Amino acid sequence: MSDCLFCKILKGEISSAKVYEDEYVYAFNDISPVAPFHVIVIPKIHIGSTDEINGENSVYIAKVFEAVAKIAKTEGLEKGYRVVNNCGEEGGQTVGHIHFHLLARRNLQWPPG
Ligand code: 5GP
Ligand code: ZN
Numbered sequence: 001m002s003d004c005l006f007c008k009i010l011k012g013e014i015s016s017a018k019v020y021e022d023e024y025v026y027a028f029n030d031i032s033p034v035a036p037f038h039v040i041v042i043p044k045i046h047i048g049s050t051d052e053i054n055g056e057n058s059v060y061i062a063k064v065f066e067a068v069a070k071i072a073k074t075e076g077l078e079k080g081y082r083v084v085n086n087c088g089e090e091g092g093q094t095v096g097h098i099h100f101h102l103l104a105r106r107n108l109q110w111p112p113g
Contacts, residue, residue, distance in 0.1 A: 001046045006097035010044055020071050024063035027071060027102070036105035037075065041067055041083075047098040050087040064100055077104045084112075 001007045008014045009028065016028035019039050030038040043060035047053065053061055068083055081104035086092040 001097070004046055004097045005095050006040075006042050006099060007046055010042070020067055020074070022063070022067065024060050025067040027067060030101070034101075035103040035108070037077065037081070037103065039071065039102040041071070041100045041102055042097060048096050049093060049098050050085055052098070061098075068100070068102055071102060072104075075104075080104070082108045 005014065009016045010026055018026070018028050020027040020041075024044055025041060026044055027039050027041040030040050041064050043057070043064055045057060045060055047057055047060065065083075071077075072081055081102060084101040084103065085098070086094075086101075
């Protein structure tokens, strides 16, 4: 998607601070962190939101969570972390390329606001 912010990050047209990368997944520091550790994990194909996950592309979502487990080990998040996916307007999604917030290094409240 030519006008997608995170596709532009994947193509290197917008710079980002890489935390992890493999064949399926890219992860980078959020530009506006809400926790001391705030990484955005995205699939390397354009999927607009959770609504668009299907049998053809779900391997990318599985790979996102494999990447989360690897990042948690590499970054020493043994005290715990939270993975957040915002979907749609009321879900708080502002970028139309599915992404997963990996939040850590502070006490995360439950339920969220
Ligand atoms: P959403 O609100 O859609 O769940 O999350 C989008 C996230 O992308 C936000 O946390 C926002 O700070 C982050 N973000 C938006 N634009 C950029 C950018 O250009 N670079 C980086 N690294 N993060 C961005
Ligand atoms: Zn995209």
